[in-house]
Amino acid sequence: MKSVFRHVGAYFWYLRANWLSLMAYPVPFVVVNLAGLLYSLVSAAAVWIIFSKVRAIGGWSFPQVLLIYGFSILSRSLFHLFCVNIVTLSGMIRNGDIDRILVRPLNPLFQVIADYLDNDDYGEFGAGCYLIWVSLGMLGMRTVSNVAWAVIAAISGGIIYTSVHLIANTMSFFTIENRAITVLAWVLDGFTRYPLDIYGRGIRSLLTWVIPFGFVSFYPAQAILQASRPLALAGKLTPAVALLFSSVAYGIWKWGLNNYQGVGN
Numbered sequence: 188m189k190s191v192f193r194h195v196g197a198y199f200w201y202l203r204a205n206w207l208s209l210m211a212y213p214v215p216f217v218v219v220n221l222a223g224l225l226y227s228l229v230s231a232a233a234v235w236i237i238f239s240k241v242r243a244i245g246g247w248s249f250p251q252v253l254l255i256y257g258f259s260i261l262s263r264s265l266f267h268l269f270c271v272n273i274v275t276l277s278g279m280i281r282n283g284d285i286d287r288i289l290v291r292p293l294n295p296l297f298q299v300i301a302d303y304l305d306n307d308d309y310g311e312f313g314a315g316c317y318l319i320w321v322s323l324g325m326l327g328m329r330t331v332s333n334v335a336w337a338v339i340a341a342i343s344g345g346i347i348y349t350s351v352h353l354i355a356n357t358m359s360f361f362t363i364e365n366r367a368i369t370v371l372a373w374v375l376d377g378f379t380r381y382p383l384d385i386y387g388r389g390i391r392s393l394l395t396w397v398i399p400f401g402f403v404s405f406y407p408a409q410a411i412l413q414a415s416r417p418l419a420l421a422g423k424l425t426p427a428v429a430l431l432f433s434s435v436a437y438g439i440w441k442w443g444l445n446n447y448q449g450v451g452n
Contacts, residue, residue, distance in 0.1 A: 198301050205304035223310030227260055245385040250325035258404035259379040261315025262344025264308045270349040272303035277359040333411050340407035343429035347403050350436035360443035379403045402428045
């Protein structure tokens with residue numbers, strides 16, 4: 188427990204330092220986040236344009252797809268805001284910056300994550316909250332329990348995003364440059380914005396059993412929509428899946444870290 192409190196206290200100071208650096212230039216910060224908000228809402232408007240021509244896609248109505256879309260970008264924004272620094276691992280390893288982290292008396296992964304607070308995804312975060320709120324209202328399901336579940340599911344989704352990208356970037360310990368793997372992780376997270384069952388069986392299996400992006404948005408939405416029993420039950424397991432997958436990701440991170448040999452002369 189002493190270690191936990193020490194890391195919580197350290198995170199407060201990391202967060203404070205990062206926030207003060209962001210506020211050093213408040214106008215660009217506001218502008219870039221307004222642009223992010225606009226971009227996210229325009230992207231969601233593209234879904235509305237599609238539904239202006241059709242009644243449903245794969246049996247899914249506009250409010251249902253909007254709910255899934257909202258879960259996707261809200262969870263993604265949490266990863267971007269607080270944990271996106273893990274995508275710099277390749278450069279840190281290549282430049283030897285990881286050595287500086289290893290000599291400090293704090294968990295190395297904690298230091299990587301806490302060292303940077305993203306400055307341009309608060310707009311995406313706001314858009315995700317707004318889309319979930321609106322879609323729940325359109326569905327007549329805006330209840331306290333559903334809003335509480337949305338918070339839990341979004342945090343779980345953010346953990347899944349972080350875990351996937353942690354695994355992808357941990358490969359840098361073995362390959363140094365792993366751009367192909369990290370780009371694949373970014374591409375795959377685009378599948379979280381639409382119902383999983385509109386894809387082929389292979390994609391559905393991949394995004395459920397191997398890379399659990401289905402638990403970022405699709406399955407959590409089923410818990411609210413009260414879909415068929417297997418889908419709704421899978422949605423309720425989202426926090427457990429996030430915990431399990433993050434444990435696997437952390438184990439892979441430790442494996443990679445234990446194989447790190449430095450950058451040499």
